[in-house]
Amino acid sequence: MTLSYAPGDSLAHRLDPRSKLLAQAGFAAAAYAYTTPGGLAALTLLAVGFLRLAGGDLRDVWTYRFALPVLALAPLVAGATLGAPWFRPDRAATTGLASYRVLLILIVAAGYVRSTPVRDSRAALQRTVPGRAGQFLGVGVALVFRFLPLLKRDLLTAREAIRARGGDALPVRDRVRLVAVAGINRAFGRADRLGTALNARCFAWNPTLPRLALGRTDAVALGVGVGLFAAALVAVP
Numbered sequence: 001m002t003l004s005y006a007p008g009d010s011l012a013h014r015l016d017p018r019s020k021l022l023a024q025a026g027f028a029a030a031a032y033a034y035t036t037p038g039g040l041a042a043l044t045l046l047a048v049g050f051l052r053l054a055g056g057d058l059r060d061v062w063t064y065r066f067a068l069p070v071l072a073l074a075p076l077v078a079g080a081t082l083g084a085p086w087f088r089p090d091r092a093a094t095t096g097l098a099s100y101r102v103l104l105i106l107i108v109a110a111g112y113v114r115s116t117p118v119r120d121s122r123a124a125l126q127r128t129v130p131g132r133a134g135q136f137l138g139v140g141v142a143l144v145f146r147f148l149p150l151l152k153r154d155l156l157t158a159r160e161a162i163r164a165r166g167g168d169a170l171p172v173r174d175r176v177r178l179v180a181v182a183g184i185n186r187a188f189g190r191a192d193r194l195g196t197a198l199n200a201r202c203f204a205w206n207p208t209l210p211r212l213a214l215g216r217t218d219a220v221a222l223g224v225g226v227g228l229f230a231a232a233l234v235a236v237p
Helices: 015-031 036-052 058-064 066-080 089-115 118-128 132-163 172-200 214-236
Strands: none
Touching: 015 036, 015 089, 015 118, 036 089, 058 089, 066 089, 089 172, 132 172, 132 214
């Protein structure tokens, strides 16, 4: 699985990207407002529902597997202390809920990426945020969505090359250093080629973007987004 658009005919695929962005932002606000286990349990059902409406399943979350160890280790690091009692369960529990909250947001984001073409995301941002700021955000999002899968592939290729040359016998620190250096070199190389390609294609800040139109189904998504924002505001003391 990769962090990229997957063509399909699911309900989320038929929604306007602006309504999906609002629903996604509302979910993130609610996730940070409701931090109790009960609140996060309800948000879990909602996050899985978002992903299913995009035609995905929990296997899509495996796309974020590089972030999962960090989220799992964060509670242990937060709970550890240098002296007695050596471990604070209350601090570990608080950080654990925060890590789980981030995981839920990633699940919703996976559904959005899976169901939204990059050009539609750019069009939604440029037509929502006025002026050069919207154009800058649109270009940034388009480049991020297009280059993250490539950079991830470069890192995996570097790791497989090191393994094929007997790199498994090296210490973990050396292997990480070799993969990181190779990934950075390829990232800079891709950035140079990107600049050349943009110049060659007469890059425009305001290209012809796809037309967007809100439909009846989008009213439900907009209502969900607004409802989540309202719920988050109610929870704020």
